[in-house]
Amino acid sequence: MANDDKFINIKVKRQDGPDAAPYWEEFNVPYKPNMNVVSVLMEVRKNPVNVQGKAVNPVVWECNCLEEVCGACTMLINGVPRQSCAALIDKIYEQTGFGKQIVLAPLTKFPVVRDLTINRERMFANLIRVKAWVPVDGSWAIARGPRFADREQRWAYIISRCMTCGCCQEACPNVSNKSKFIGPSHIAQVRLFNTHPIGEMHKEERLDALMYEGGIQECGNAQNCRKVCPKEIPLTNHIAFMNKETNKYAFRRWRYR
Amino acid sequence: MSKQKIIVVGGGLAGLMATMRIAEKGMSVDLISLVPVKRSHSVCAQGGINAALDTKGENDTTWEHFDDTIYGGDFLANQPPVKRMCEAAPGIIYTMDRMGVMFTRTAEGLLDLRNFGGQKNKRTAFAGATTGAQLEYCCDEQVRKHEAAGLVTKYEGWEFLSAVIDGEGVCRGCIAQNLTTMEIRIFKGDAVILATGGGGMIYAKSTTSTICTGTAAGSIFQQGARLANMEFIQIHPTAMLGDDKTRLMSESARGEGGRVWTYKDGKPWYFLEEMYPAYGNLVPRDIASRAIHKVCVDMGLGIDGKNQVYLDLSHLPTDFLNRRLGGIMEIYEKFHGDDPRKVAMKIFPGIHYFMGGIHVDEDHQTCIPGLFAAGECDYMYHGANRLGANSLLSALYSGTVCGPAALKYAKGLSKTAEDADEKAFTDELKKQEAFYEKLKKLNGTENPYVLHQELGEKMRANVGIVRNNKDLTANDQFIREIKERWEKINMVDGHGFSNQTIFFARDLKNMIEVAHAITVGALRRDESRGSHYKPDFPDRIDEKFLKTSKSRWTPDGPEIEWEEVDISLIKPRKRVYNVAKEVSASGK
Incomplete structure (x- = not known):
C-alpha cells in the first residue's frame, strides 16, 4: 500500500496523577485506513515509544464499547469534546489535511485521574439529586405498564439515549469545577422522567431539584451543548421547556402555599 | 447475628436486576463494577427482548417461545429453567415498561413487537435499535434509587480478583482491586453473585466491549468452580469488519426486512432465502454464519473477492429505518462512511456471545456454597445456540432468580461473613497482594497487548465457525506455550497509580485459562450441534x-x-430450518 511509510502523529496531554503537573508527549503510529483515535492509542500501548524514541509509560485512557454507546472514551480531540472511538482518523484528515497532528487532551470540566482519564462521578451524583428514575413500588410483575402515545415516545426516546458522557458539560461555559450547575444533560433527564406517566406523578420533586442552587437558572443560554451532543439530543429545546415548567411551578407553589 | 450483606460483581443487566431484587427486600448490597455501571456492556445490545406478549393476533404462547428456544439451542439446555424463563418474560417486559423504558410503541400506545431469528411469531419488544442501552439505563436508575436510600453501595472502578473461600469450602466474600489507587481489599459478604458477562475479548476481535474478558470466570475456575459448555461460542452473522473490533449490526435489521446477498453469475443471490425457504433471512445465527462462511470461504463468492456479503436495507423507507433501526444506521454510517439507507452494508460473521459459562444449579449457585453466577457468565438458558433477543431476557431473568436465591441462602446461614474465620480473608488478601507484586516486577520481553492479539488470532482461526481436531490439538499446544510466555511479560507501565497494564496482564492470564477450557471442550465434543x-x-x-x-x-x-441434560419436557428432534419446525408434541 502507498501509505506504508506514513504516520499518524498525535500529541497527548499527559498527567501522572490528580496532583501532578501536565505535560505534552507526541507519538507516531503507522498509518492504516479506517483507524480511529482509540485504535491509535491501542497501537501506542503495544509499542509505547514517543517520537524522541524513548520508551515511556503507555497512555492511559478509558474506553469500553468502541461503538459510541457507553460514553467512556470521551476526550478533547483537536479541542472538541467527543468519543474517541467514533473519531475516525480519515475523517479528521479530510478536515485538517492528511498527516496533520491530532491533539488529544482530557476534558477540562472534570478532575483528571491520569493522562486522558477523568473523574465523572459528579454527573452520576447529580442524577440522584434530580431523582432521575421512575418511582415504582417494586420490580415485581404486577400488570401491563401505562399506555404511552407513539408521538411522545418518539422524542422522549431521543432523550433516553443520553449516555452521561459529559460532552455537553464540557461545552457549557456555566459548568465548571467551581460551579454547582448540574448541566444540560440532567435538565433534559428531568423532562424525560416528568413525561413518563408514572414519573409524572412525582414531577414536583424533580422541579424542586431544578430550582435549587446549581439548577436550571444557571443556564446562560450559550447553546453550545446541543452542538456537541453525540446522541443529537436537542438539549436547548428541553432546557427552554423546563424553564417554562419551573416558572409555572414556582408561581403555583407561591400562590397555593 | 451481625448485619448481613450481599456482594454483586458486575453492573450489567443481570447484576443490576439481582441488586434490585435484594435491595427491595431490605438487604444491603455492595455492587462492584469495573466501570460506572451505566457503561456496562449490556448497553451494546440492540435488537430487542423476547416475550410472548401475543399482541399481534398470532396466538403466540410462552410454550412456543420455550420450544423455539430449546429447538434453537439444539436441545442442549436443561429444559425446566428455560420454560420458567419464557413464562416469566411477559411480566419482566411489563415491569421494565412501568419502570420507564422507552419501548417503541404501536398506534394505540402498546409495546410494538418485531420478528427475530429462529421464531415465526412477532415476539421481540424493542426500543429503536438501542434496546440494551434503554434496559440498562432503566435498571441503573432503579438501583440509583436504592443507592440514594442507602441500601446499595457502589464500588465503581474496582476489579474482582478472587473469591474468599474459608476452611469449610464456603464463599464468604471476595478480594477486589481499585483501578485508580491500586488498593487491594477484602469485601465481606454472605453471598457473592458474579454477573460479569461473557469473554469475547478472548478472541481479541469481537462485538463485545473491552471489559468483556471473562477474567472473573477464569479466576473462580482456578478456585474450583466449574465451567460448562464453553465450546459453544455464538458467532453473529452480521458484524461490520473493523481494525479495533467487529461492530454488531443487529439481527433486527433482518427482522425488519433486511436481506443478505452476494453476486453469483453476475446476479444478486439471496442465498439464505434459497437455502432455507421456511425461515429465509431469519434463520438462527449459527445457521446464517455458516452459510455466509460457506459462500465466502468455500465458494469464493464474497463481495470484491473478500470475506464479506451484503446486508441490504436500502429497499425499505428511510423514515421506517430511522425509527426502528436508527441506532445501527448511525453506527454503520459513522464507522463505515456509507449510508445504509441508500447502499447495502458489507458484513461478515463476528464473535459475539458465550452460551457456555460458569456451571450453576437452578438457583444459580456454583459448586462453591455462597458463590452465585447470573447473566452471560452463566451457562443456563441457551444450550448450543442462543436465539436473538433471548440474551437481554436471560440476563434480566437470571437476576430475578439469582438475587432472591442468594438472599434466601444468606438468611439461612448459621454464621455470617462478619463472624467467619478472619484467616480465610487475610490469607486470600495476602495471596492477591503477592500476585500484584509479581505482576509489577514482570520484566521479560513479551508485550501483554501483543500477546493478547496473538491469542485472539489463534482462537479465531482454530476455534471459530468451522473446527477440526487437528487445529484444536494445535491450539491446545499453543495455549500451553502461551501460558509459559505469559511469565515473560514486560510490564510496560512502571507507574504505581491507575496502571491499566497491571490489570490487563492479570486479565490475560485468566483469559488464557478460559481459552483453554473452550479449546479442550471443542476438542472433546466430536459432533456438530448448534x-x-x-x-x-x-x-x-x-x-x-x-x-x-x-x-x-x-x-x-x-x-x-x-x-x-434435563430433557423432561420436550423430546429432542432433528433441528432444521429449510422447512417449518414441527409443533412439539408436549405443547398444551
Missing part, C-alpha cells in the same frame, strides 16, 4: 453428546466431565 460445527462429525450425536460438558481446572489443563 454453534459447534465439525465437518468431520457433521451430525448431532445425542447418544454420546446430548450432555453438558463440565470443565474442571487442573494445573495441567482442563479436565472434562459430562453431565446429563
Whole structure:
C-alpha cells in the first residue's frame, strides 16, 4: 500500500496523577485506513515509544464499547469534546489535511485521574439529586405498564439515549469545577422522567431539584451543548421547556402555599 | 447475628436486576463494577427482548417461545429453567415498561413487537435499535434509587480478583482491586453473585466491549468452580469488519426486512432465502454464519473477492429505518462512511456471545456454597445456540432468580461473613497482594497487548465457525506455550497509580485459562450441534453428546466431565430450518 511509510502523529496531554503537573508527549503510529483515535492509542500501548524514541509509560485512557454507546472514551480531540472511538482518523484528515497532528487532551470540566482519564462521578451524583428514575413500588410483575402515545415516545426516546458522557458539560461555559450547575444533560433527564406517566406523578420533586442552587437558572443560554451532543439530543429545546415548567411551578407553589 | 450483606460483581443487566431484587427486600448490597455501571456492556445490545406478549393476533404462547428456544439451542439446555424463563418474560417486559423504558410503541400506545431469528411469531419488544442501552439505563436508575436510600453501595472502578473461600469450602466474600489507587481489599459478604458477562475479548476481535474478558470466570475456575459448555461460542452473522473490533449490526435489521446477498453469475443471490425457504433471512445465527462462511470461504463468492456479503436495507423507507433501526444506521454510517439507507452494508460473521459459562444449579449457585453466577457468565438458558433477543431476557431473568436465591441462602446461614474465620480473608488478601507484586516486577520481553492479539488470532482461526481436531490439538499446544510466555511479560507501565497494564496482564492470564477450557471442550465434543460445527462429525450425536460438558481446572489443563441434560419436557428432534419446525408434541 502507498501509505506504508506514513504516520499518524498525535500529541497527548499527559498527567501522572490528580496532583501532578501536565505535560505534552507526541507519538507516531503507522498509518492504516479506517483507524480511529482509540485504535491509535491501542497501537501506542503495544509499542509505547514517543517520537524522541524513548520508551515511556503507555497512555492511559478509558474506553469500553468502541461503538459510541457507553460514553467512556470521551476526550478533547483537536479541542472538541467527543468519543474517541467514533473519531475516525480519515475523517479528521479530510478536515485538517492528511498527516496533520491530532491533539488529544482530557476534558477540562472534570478532575483528571491520569493522562486522558477523568473523574465523572459528579454527573452520576447529580442524577440522584434530580431523582432521575421512575418511582415504582417494586420490580415485581404486577400488570401491563401505562399506555404511552407513539408521538411522545418518539422524542422522549431521543432523550433516553443520553449516555452521561459529559460532552455537553464540557461545552457549557456555566459548568465548571467551581460551579454547582448540574448541566444540560440532567435538565433534559428531568423532562424525560416528568413525561413518563408514572414519573409524572412525582414531577414536583424533580422541579424542586431544578430550582435549587446549581439548577436550571444557571443556564446562560450559550447553546453550545446541543452542538456537541453525540446522541443529537436537542438539549436547548428541553432546557427552554423546563424553564417554562419551573416558572409555572414556582408561581403555583407561591400562590397555593 | 451481625448485619448481613450481599456482594454483586458486575453492573450489567443481570447484576443490576439481582441488586434490585435484594435491595427491595431490605438487604444491603455492595455492587462492584469495573466501570460506572451505566457503561456496562449490556448497553451494546440492540435488537430487542423476547416475550410472548401475543399482541399481534398470532396466538403466540410462552410454550412456543420455550420450544423455539430449546429447538434453537439444539436441545442442549436443561429444559425446566428455560420454560420458567419464557413464562416469566411477559411480566419482566411489563415491569421494565412501568419502570420507564422507552419501548417503541404501536398506534394505540402498546409495546410494538418485531420478528427475530429462529421464531415465526412477532415476539421481540424493542426500543429503536438501542434496546440494551434503554434496559440498562432503566435498571441503573432503579438501583440509583436504592443507592440514594442507602441500601446499595457502589464500588465503581474496582476489579474482582478472587473469591474468599474459608476452611469449610464456603464463599464468604471476595478480594477486589481499585483501578485508580491500586488498593487491594477484602469485601465481606454472605453471598457473592458474579454477573460479569461473557469473554469475547478472548478472541481479541469481537462485538463485545473491552471489559468483556471473562477474567472473573477464569479466576473462580482456578478456585474450583466449574465451567460448562464453553465450546459453544455464538458467532453473529452480521458484524461490520473493523481494525479495533467487529461492530454488531443487529439481527433486527433482518427482522425488519433486511436481506443478505452476494453476486453469483453476475446476479444478486439471496442465498439464505434459497437455502432455507421456511425461515429465509431469519434463520438462527449459527445457521446464517455458516452459510455466509460457506459462500465466502468455500465458494469464493464474497463481495470484491473478500470475506464479506451484503446486508441490504436500502429497499425499505428511510423514515421506517430511522425509527426502528436508527441506532445501527448511525453506527454503520459513522464507522463505515456509507449510508445504509441508500447502499447495502458489507458484513461478515463476528464473535459475539458465550452460551457456555460458569456451571450453576437452578438457583444459580456454583459448586462453591455462597458463590452465585447470573447473566452471560452463566451457562443456563441457551444450550448450543442462543436465539436473538433471548440474551437481554436471560440476563434480566437470571437476576430475578439469582438475587432472591442468594438472599434466601444468606438468611439461612448459621454464621455470617462478619463472624467467619478472619484467616480465610487475610490469607486470600495476602495471596492477591503477592500476585500484584509479581505482576509489577514482570520484566521479560513479551508485550501483554501483543500477546493478547496473538491469542485472539489463534482462537479465531482454530476455534471459530468451522473446527477440526487437528487445529484444536494445535491450539491446545499453543495455549500451553502461551501460558509459559505469559511469565515473560514486560510490564510496560512502571507507574504505581491507575496502571491499566497491571490489570490487563492479570486479565490475560485468566483469559488464557478460559481459552483453554473452550479449546479442550471443542476438542472433546466430536459432533456438530448448534454453534459447534465439525465437518468431520457433521451430525448431532445425542447418544454420546446430548450432555453438558463440565470443565474442571487442573494445573495441567482442563479436565472434562459430562453431565446429563434435563430433557423432561420436550423430546429432542432433528433441528432444521429449510422447512417449518414441527409443533412439539408436549405443547398444551
